[in-house]
Amino acid sequence: MTYIIEKQLLTINQKTLISKSFVIAHESGNANNTGSLSLENEIAYMKRMAQKNGSFTSHWVGGGGRIIQIAQTGKVQYGAGKNANPHAYAQVELARTSNTVWFKKDYLAYVWLLKKLAKEAGVPNSLNTGTTLASKGIKTHHWISNNLGGTTHTDPDAYLMQNGISLTQFAHDLSTTTQQEVLSPSSPTQPNHLYHIVVKGDSLWSIAKKYHTTLTWLKTINLLSSETILIGQKLIISTNFSNLAPLSQFAIIKTFQKTLGIKQDGLFGPVTKQSLICLVQKTIGSKPDGYWGPESASKMRILKNGFFGWDVYVVQAFLIGNYHLKLGPPDKQYGPKTTEAVKQFQLNFGLLADGITGPKTCQKLFS
Template sequence: MTYIIEQQLLTITQNNLISKSLVIAHESGNLNNTGSLSLENEIAYMKRMAQKNGSFTSHWVGGGGRIVQIAQTGKIQYGAGKYANPHVYAQVELARTSNPDWFKKDYVAYVWLLKKLAAEAGIPNTLNTGTSLASKGIKTHHWISSNLGGTTHTDPDAYLMQHSISLNQFARDLSSTTQKEVLSPSSPTKSNHLHHIVVKGDSLWSIAKKYHTTLTWLKTINQLSSETILIGQRLIISTNSSNATPLSQFAIIKTIQKTLGIKQDGLFGPVTKQSLISLLQKKIGSKSDGYWGPESASKMRILKNGFSGWDVYVVQAFLTGNYHLNLDTPDKHYGPKTTEAVKQFQLSFKLLADGITGPKTYQKLFG
């Protein structure tokens, strides 16, 4: 299995190494960032830190088997403390996920990349051997803390164990001679997102129109502070599964519009949004004007797993139509899929990601 390594290199100066003795295995350690955008969120954060002379590593793995390189290998990266950094050829971070299938894909890609980088550096693909720099190979961040110092992190041990991967298993997988000996992936090179590569003449508005989405969503999901985009830039369009297409989203919106009894154009525009809010207002006994306000907000119940009703339907419709979260056609039942979509939405807007739809989530969703 060969992976595509996406290049998103930082425009910073990296100093020369003293030696190429180590490759380090990390994980993000971010308990609150486990949704479908965890990889993108972590990369965006690390890029900001690197520009401020903070810590950074060379690679990230996540998103269901994606690999992204953000810094040069064979140059100093600042991710493992002052004693290790000058001797580290590459440092690899693993983004967290709450999706077991995604973890399997991430783990296989993680192992593949660590082995590849060790081969490039000309060091053994053994894990945590020895107690000093003289023992070249792949090391966990925990090994660095225990043997070299300069850092106190203990990753990725606990996160791997959460997914039933012991350090002994990790070591065996790194030393295996064939990919089949590692956890079997399911098409790990396929992204679980719909993407668009920016070409000449594109604008964020034209891309939003093409994929029946909004400027706000594109800016949110791609961590954009403005509407400026560059030719060749890779934009995430939606977090649907890899076999989804814009037409599937189009069809879902048309189904929503059919339920509302309005024109079925497949576009989640102002008329559709106002009709959904109006439907919700009728169900809760609020003034039915199609505009979200304090009166409507005061009459909403707090939604969570197990609830059903038209209020759930409208929440699902907005998550699916306006934010392209993977919920399929709204069904009025607040189950695990809706809970996860709400968590993803909450993370995107820096809300408490508990999967419960309360006043603050309603305001961001409908306001």
């Protein structure tokens, strides 16, 4: 399916980009604007902001599958912070809706547009790969916050998950070759969540502890602005579950931050990455400076199924930082789950997908 892109271009001057490295996926974050005119309301507001030298993006999607462009692509937009804006070919906002039929149409248009813009920019249509400016592709605003800084937003993760779309599903849909494959019958099109009904005596903290997750995760996925909950309230605990709720990325990162003895903020930032690299450098007998270079690479063993050790632990931790969450907390055992996660990482970066962590995979993973 091909969509019509309606153009309502702003009459403003846009600066020249430094690079065309990213296409950034956003959502409005406005829980009070979900009606039939949510798209129009968001665009009107953003146009006013842009005229006042405020934030703006190139595209909006909403209204049951409409796409509206309000700013030029290939020029600076102000939607993802000072570190990412000069490198974003396009930035796409998704307007919220309370209409499940509209959401599905919006999502299909959103995926189609992000893939189209990635092709125009000459970047991969892989989602959230890598951790640096050199890691080109489609990025969520949350990835920008975690890896580049200059912003603290975590969209569009929670809004997509509330509608049954996990980041894994989102990445899969962006990587498909045809629109018909998106939200195919083999993929969950309806929310398949684990829920908890609040009863007397519950607190958000006790619920987080019960399901082995975090306050931050529960607030994010349920779009809560505080820890206040009400008896009878239905809370989402996780999405696309089998029997037990998987730990969120925040919670898993905290587990290895605790092991590393650093601040447990649940974010895969520079301090965490450098600490992990120091750990593997100590393991292989290289200078523990926190930076991956030729000396460390030459001493790193090639890891594959059946291996065990702290070097495996670090590889697992970096995979978690790159959203391969099915691994669970690092356990130092290079088993089938680790092999599969490495294969997916290798595919995302155009490497030979053999599931073996060799020099080229380490270079991409630790950069």
